[in-house]
Amino acid sequence: MDKSNNQITVTSPLLPPLEEFIPYLQEIWDSKWITNNGQFHQKLEQALCEYFGIKYISVFTNGTLPLITALQALNVKGEVITTPYSFVATTHSIWWNGLQPVFVDVDPKTGNIDPDKIEAAITPRTTAIMPVHVYGNPCDVERIDALAKKYNLKVIYDAAHAFGVRVPLRHPERSEGSHSDTSILNFGDVSTLSFHATKTYTTIEGGALVCHSAEMKQKIDYLKNFGFEDEVTVVAPGINSKIDEVRAAFGLVNLKHVDDAIEHRHRMVNAYREGLKEIKGITFFEDMPGVRHNYSYFPIFVDEKEYGISRDALYTKLKENGILSRRYFYPLISEFSPYRSYASAIKENLPVANKMADSVICLPLHAGLSDEDVNRVLNCIKR
Numbered sequence: 001m002d003k004s005n006n007q008i009t010v011t012s013p014l015l016p017p018l019e020e021f022i023p024y025l026q027e028i029w030d031s032k033w034i035t036n037n038g039q040f041h042q043k044l045e046q047a048l049c050e051y052f053g054i055k056y057i058s059v060f061t062n063g064t065l066p067l068i069t070a071l072q073a074l075n076v077k078g079e080v081i082t083t084p085y086s087f088v089a090t091t092h093s094i095w096w097n098g099l100q101p102v103f104v105d106v107d108p109k110t111g112n113i114d115p116d117k118i119e120a121a122i123t124p125r126t127t128a129i130m131p132v133h134v135y136g137n138p139c140d141v142e143r144i145d146a147l148a149k150k151y152n153l154k155v156i157y158d159a160a161h162a163f164g165v166r167v168p169l170r171h172p173e174r175s176e177g178s179h180s181d182t183s184i185l186n187f188g189d190v191s192t193l194s195f196h197a198t199k200t201y202t203t204i205e206g207g208a209l210v211c212h213s214a215e216m217k218q219k220i221d222y223l224k225n226f227g228f229e230d231e232v233t234v235v236a237p238g239i240n241s242k243i244d245e246v247r248a249a250f251g252l253v254n255l256k257h258v259d260d261a262i263e264h265r266h267r268m269v270n271a272y273r274e275g276l277k278e279i280k281g282i283t284f285f286e287d288m289p290g291v292r293h294n295y296s297y298f299p300i301f302v303d304e305k306e307y308g309i310s311r312d313a314l315y316t317k318l319k320e321n322g323i324l325s326r327r328y329f330y331p332l333i334s335e336f337s338p339y340r341s342y343a344s345a346i347k348e349n350l351p352v353a354n355k356m357a358d359s360v361i362c363l364p365l366h367a368g369l370s371d372e373d374v375n376r377v378l379n380c381i382k383r
């Protein structure tokens with residue numbers, strides 16, 4: 001994170017101006033209400049609903065517990081179809097519910113679970129699908145939701161990367177007002193978000209679970225508070241995953257800055273794309289028609305034969321030049337020891353995901369990155 005040594009970091013947290021945050025701290029100190037559904041917790045939920053154009057959100061202390069709680073709230077049993085090309089928390093949440101993950105290969109155009117391959121993985125024990133909007137690229141939500149309907153499956157979208165992503169509207173009934181697009185969070189049974197320090201929008205640690213009914217929101221609120229319905233009633237073995245007032249207030253302040261941050265990221269991504277388009281053996285995603293992207297990551301894929309050196313060699317070269325990139329996602333979740341013995345984890349079942357994991361590098365991208373930084377990265381890749 002220290003610029004004095006001339007290092008370019010892969011990420012850097014979105015921090016609001018300190019002077020904007022201090023009055024909130026004063027208010028929290030004065031009130032002596034520091035957690036347990038305080039005013040900033042409630043205000044953050046309201047502000048996020050307005051920002052996204054959604055009806056129900058429950059904020060959490062991180063982005064993993066909403067995944068775990070979602071499966072519990074939806075009473076998911078047996079097998080859950082998911083993607084190996086994600087952060088390990090996605091599959092961990094399935095494990096924590098005593099369920100079996102079933103890995104399905106991804107689509108090379110997006111990095112997301114391939115809807116064409118989902119049907120073949122459905123068995124009588126399948127009860128849910130847990131796709132991920134990887135890098136903020138929206139999944140084929142229409143097809144996934146249709147498959148779920150056909151087979152009576154729940155859909156839990158891990159939208160940890162998809163803060164602020166909007167897709168063109170095909171179902172006007174989902175719209176809020178006059179928008180021609182809608183939040184990606186309006187699909188599936190529920191979606192989860194992460195507000196971790198490395199994400200586009202952050203509450204330091206934090207996350208949320210988005211749902212579509214007041215009953216589900218109530219259930220989730222109980223589950224994130226030990227299962228308490230009231231002082232003397234526990235409805236289920238819930239966990240403690242409430243966010244505190246300090247981080248909720250931090251989130252309220254940061255929400256005012258996230259659109260500027262996304263705009264800056266967009267400019268940096270355009271500069272990367274412009275600089276990389278002539279380089280043989282380096283490919284990257286383009287924007288999808290009608291989608292409001294959030295530019296949360298800039299993954300590139302290295303074809304060793306065409307580019308001349310391997311992905312790992314480029315990764316090391318960048319590092320030697322003071323540029324910290326990240327092999328994200330590598331290794332695949334299906335390669336980690338808790339999961340590699342599953343039948344669906346074998347490489348032959350996941351050729352596209354394996355190829356992506358072996359060729360990907362996420363380049364530095366954050367709200368503090370400068371044009372000069374991008375040029376330094378580009379020059380290093382070009383040399």
Ligand SMILES: *Cc1c(COP(=O)(O)O)cnc(C)c1O
Binds near residue numbers: 062065194195
């Ligand atoms: C970051 C992330 C999570 C976990 O979020 P935390 O807030 O770190 O617990 C889950 N899924 C994906 C895809 C992520 O990138």
